[in-house]
Amino acid sequence: MLKIWSMKKEQQKAENAEGAAGGKKKKVTAAQLRVQKDLSELSLGNTMKTEFPDPDDILSFILYVEPDEGMYKDGKFSFTFNITPSFPHEPPKVQCREKIYHPNIDLEGKVCLNILREDWKPVLNLNAVIVGLQFLFLEPNASDPLNKEAAEDLRANREGFKRNVKISMSGGTVKGETFDDVRRPR
Template identity: 75%
Template sequence: MLKIWSMKQAQQKEETAQGPAKKKKVTAAQLRVQKDLSELALPQTMKTTFPNPDDILNFILTLTPDEGLYKSGLFTFSFAITQNFPHEPPKVKCQQKIYHPNIDLEGNVCLNILREDWKPVLNLNAVIVGLQFLFLEPNASDPLNKDAAKDLQEDRDRFRRNVKTSMGGGNVRGETFDRVMK
């Protein structure tokens, strides 16, 4: 809250020094995103980047799991946040084509807090922790990629082999996947 207050004061000082000029309005969504981002305590396996530094509503999260089946992979997710945030969840999409029960071949992510369980009290940290958890414990009971979910449920060894093959840029069930090994 102090950071927002100091930003507002700096903005007012700048306006007084420059005289009356066009004010750039800061929206409620931008304030909330700024607050959420300032409270993030990302582990070394995650990093955020902003393609346009003036646009905090659109950013990239890079995730490199250090354990689990997806260990040593490099995954990027785009976050697109609307002006209705936090009343609407962010739109999150995986930038790589990967073999995962909860991420379809177009990069859509199946995470309950990005859909029906979203509440305005949730923040970006909750979404990021949820994404990290999907790589530690893929959920076969709520799939977007039904083939991957079926493999996970019926034959964990086959699922493990398919994850490894797909992460190397290989072909699984007729689909060629992006190489994500770092």
């Protein structure tokens, strides 16, 4: 990972080269600097990792979450993070790439996490979002659902919900919906 100062030095080198050539210069934005700082402070542990499909674009990346406890244990889930130039004044856009059975993630992958909506504040960082995602797998929240059927299932019959999570994680069908197989290879 590049450090903030090395990004600044690269920018200055590019500006000097562009200036000599008479071209346009590409500036490092405030959002890029903040994301770089947030990424350098991440503590992902062994259950999460990031991937940057375009190494030159730190505002778009993939987070992989592999819960090692809870109902979603042994699953592998990936989330796209798209960060606008307005970051940190706007939250990152986060979406689950797999179709999963979860009260707080709908069938299109939209994530219901309060800090990604009304509770976002510029003092929050990417680590807060990642911890929030991790917590959704440990303790799904039936009182603030995006997938109302899964939430009702969790409220009405926790053991039945756990069975449905296992079925769905193996690519099975629950309540007429077929889900992606998200089990980690053993």
